[in-house]
Amino acid sequence: MTSTYDVVVVGAGIVGLAHAYHAHRRGLAVAVVDHADRVAGASVQNFGHACITAQSGTALEYARVGRSHWLDLAGKAGFWAAEAGTHCVARHEDEYTVLEQFAELRGKEQVQLLDRAEISSRLPIAHADVVGGMYMPTDVQVDPRAAAPAIARWLADSGVDFHWRTAATSFTPGVVHTSRGELHAGTTFVTVNHDIDRLFPESAERGGLVRCRLHMLRATLPLRAPLPTPLFTGWSLLRYSGFENLPAVADVAARLQAEHPEYVELDLHQMYTPQSDGSILLGDTHVREITASPFQSERGFEVLVTEAKALFGVDRVDVTERWQGTYCSAPGSEFLLEEPVDRVYVATVTTGIGMTTSMGLALSNVDSALTPVARRETRPRLTAHN
Ligand SMILES: Cc1cc2nc3c(=O)[nH]c(=O)nc-3n(C[C@H](O)[C@H](O)[C@H](O)COP(=O)(O)OP(=O)(O)OC[C@H]3O[C@@H](n4cnc5c(N)ncnc54)[C@H](O)[C@@H]3O)c2cc1C
Numbered sequence: 139m140t141s142t143y144d145v146v147v148v149g150a151g152i153v154g155l156a157h158a159y160h161a162h163r164r165g166l167a168v169a170v171v172d173h174a175d176r177v178a179g180a181s182v183q184n185f186g187h188a189c190i191t192a193q194s195g196t197a198l199e200y201a202r203v204g205r206s207h208w209l210d211l212a213g214k215a216g217f218w219a220a221e222a223g224t225h226c227v228a229r230h231e232d233e234y235t236v237l238e239q240f241a242e243l244r245g246k247e248q249v250q251l252l253d254r255a256e257i258s259s260r261l262p263i264a265h266a267d268v269v270g271g272m273y274m275p276t277d278v279q280v281d282p283r284a285a286a287p288a289i290a291r292w293l294a295d296s297g298v299d300f301h302w303r304t305a306a307t308s309f310t311p312g313v314v315h316t317s318r319g320e321l322h323a324g325t326t327f328v329t330v331n332h333d334i335d336r337l338f339p340e341s342a343e344r345g346g347l348v349r350c351r352l353h354m355l356r357a358t359l360p361l362r363a364p365l366p367t368p369l370f371t372g373w374s375l376l377r378y379s380g381f382e383n384l385p386a387v388a389d390v391a392a393r394l395q396a397e398h399p400e401y402v403e404l405d406l407h408q409m410y411t412p413q414s415d416g417s418i419l420l421g422d423t424h425v426r427e428i429t430a431s432p433f434q435s436e437r438g439f440e441v442l443v444t445e446a447k448a449l450f451g452v453d454r455v456d457v458t459e460r461w462q463g464t465y466c467s468a469p470g471s472e473f474l475l476e477e478p479v480d481r482v483y484v485a486t487v488t489t490g491i492g493m494t495t496s497m498g499l500a501l502s503n504v505d506s507a508l509t510p511v512a513r514r515e516t517r518p519r520l521t522a523h524n
Pocket residue numbers: 148149150151152153154155171172173174176177178179180181182183184185186187188189304305306307329330331332333337352354421422462463464465486487489490491492493494495
């Protein structure tokens with residue numbers, strides 16, 4: 139196999155597909171290489187939640203820029219995307235204080251504070267513990283099983299070459315060496331998620347990249363009304379960078395630690411995304427390791443079921459699927475962006491926000507890498523940043 143392309147993308151997850159999409163939009167000859175026979179990595183294992191509002195800094199910029207591309211691609215590639223927004227329920231005064239502080243910081247266009255009666259009327263949740271809530275109207279939702287595969291199909295139909303069951307093994311300037319021969323590339327993007335440690339181990343080690351594995355469930359619940367949007371809980375306030383500097387977050391963290399030390403140990407994030415067939419994706423827990431153990435404790439699933447029953451006030455959670463999702467994680471960073479070989483750019487999202495940020499991240503990388511050389515030399519090289 140020897141072929142020549144303007145751009146070769148290694149990895150057909152959402153990050154790679156987003157790079158292929160933006161390069162293709164520039165009219166370039168693009169190929170995508172993946173060692174699997176279809177999209178099967180983190181990009182189909184997730185909640186499908188473009189959680190824009192809860193990001194901060196560079197991630198928030200990527201997420202905002204990416205929003206319109208998600209919606210455009212849904213139309214072009216024919217997959218479901220909803221401008222649903224996200225609700226967050228507060229079940230303790232300290233959680234509501236965080237929501238008030240966030241609403242104050244971001245303003246009404248991004249965050250709408252809801253009192254107890256309003257959030258209870260919008261969501262099929264048990265009323266007893268509810269203190270209030272918020273609605274983040276600009277967040278977007280897709281079906282994670284459908285979106286990335288549909289983008290891959292649409293790109294293939296639009297002239298992007300896909301080399302499935304083909305592993306990239308090494309890189310030299312202008313050449314991607316694969317298990318089926320060489321591909322010649324003007325520019326290469328390496329978007330292999332946590333497997334970057336198998337291609338560029340020094341970069342992965344320097345950044346402290348590991349695999350993070352999560353308990354996930356798909357289930358149906360006898361709710362009194364459908365869940366209208368993705369739903370965050372107080373645990374979400376400890377996860378996203380948008381909340382991290384709000385003064386009241388420390389109170390939530392301290393209380394949850396005191397009340398639920400086991401859940402903190404499991405690194406629980408109690409969140410839900412409704413699916414078009416009426417089922418709900420429930421998650422999640424987090425274990426970080428260099429090599430992901432295949433063995434999952436049943437306890438993680440029990441906790442997800444117990445907490446869903448309590449939140450929605452139901453006596454049954456009918457689980458139809460369980461899986462272990464895996465994404466890349468690194469301490470204190472959200473992206474690993476490097477150029478370890480001339481014109482070979484690594485793009486790894488190093489926390490669980492790749493669906494949210496991939497479209498904007500890829501646009502930034504493609505613009506930066508494909509800017510004409512005379513101008514590009516005056517620009518900084520892509521580097522790891524937070
Ligand atoms: C359970 C779970 C829930 C999540 N929820 C959300 C969410 O709601 N919102 C959000 O924004 N993010 C979420 N994420 C994170 C998000 O899914 C990831 O950040 C994103 O999918 C990463 O995309 P990717 O393209 O880098 O990786 P992947 O989708 O894993 O794709 C990498 C691809 O590289 C290929 N590959 C690896 N090595 C090679 C090689 N040597 N040669 C060729 N191909 C190779 C693999 O086969 C794979 O197809 C979640 C993740 C998980 C696991």
